[in-house]
Amino acid sequence: MSGTGVEVAGLAKRFAGVDAVRDATFNAHPGRVTGFLGPNGAGKSTTLRMLLGLTRPDAGTALIGGVPYRDLDDPSGTVGAVLDIAGAHPAMTARGHLRAYCALGGHAAANAERVAEPTGISAYLDRRVGSFSTGMRQRLSLATALLGDPAVLVLDEPSNGLDPAGIVWLRTFLREYAASGRTVLLSSHVLTELQYGVDDLVLIDRGRVTWEGSLAEFTAHGTSLEEAFLRFTSDAAPRTAPGASGAPIEGVRA
Ligand SMILES: Nc1ncnc2c1ncn2[C@@H]1O[C@H](COP(=O)(O)OP(=O)(O)OP(=O)(O)O)[C@@H](O)[C@H]1O
Secondary structure, three states: OOOOOEEEEEEEEEEOOEEEEEEEEEEEOOOOEEEEEOOOOOOHHHHHHHHOOOOOOOEEEEEEOOEOHHHOOOHHHHEEEEOOOOOOOOOOEHHHHHHHHHHHHOOOOOHHHHHHOOOOOHHHOOOEHHHOOHHHHHHHHHHHHOOOOOOEEEEEOOOOOOOHHHHHHHHHHHHHHHHOOOEEEEEEOOHHHHHOOOOEEEEEEOOEEEEEEEHHHHOHHHOOHHHHHHHHHOOOOOOOOOOOOOEEOOOOOO
16 A cells, blocks of 8 residues: 555563563554554553654564654654643743744744644634643644644544544544545544544554454444453453454453
């Protein structure tokens, strides 16, 4: 498939006594929204941080367009990421914040206004970030990630702080972004957030990827997303697909 995708293979990370990620293998494809779903503490953030070169893996590879993040020629033009929403200085205006990131990433200053429009913050560009609600900060974080018009978007729990209308807006935005041939990978521990918004699903539980495939396959044969999710994340769970032909991972224990 053409385009810039994400390939994670055999990825592992152990923190003092905790196997945060164990032999994680999955792909996120261009033109598709991939949901990275797992309970709290499953290893989602650690995996995304390794993908973005922020945490060093103990083993395995995490590639963007076939290369590790650190080897990308144009990092912010290749991948945009929202890992948390704490980044912007409260005394800065949104425009000032975005322009500073344009300068850092080597992008035209006018990109600040270009990304404000689709993220719904044009009317707030001259307000100080300190006065922003959590939802507005979330939108500003997404706008910052879009400055380089990246081929890949990586979002860690992007719906945090968004109201229901904001969640619907984000879902639509990400679908359109992927429809233009880009790769969207977003994590969540909230099932319902991903129920309507993703094409593909990667399940992670206690550091292990327990299922990978299309959402349609996952919920095939009348199985609800909730039922299938519980089957792949509970102790008593059998490790077979819920009547699906996706990619159940053999030998996985919850
Ligand atoms: N820097 C760290 N030092 C020690 N342990 C860590 C560190 N980062 C993560 N962990 C541990 O690794 C495991 C996975 O954490 P991670 O944040 O990746 O999970 P998550 O799936 O993103 O969880 P959540 O949905 O709660 O954000 C947890 O047990 C966590 O406590």
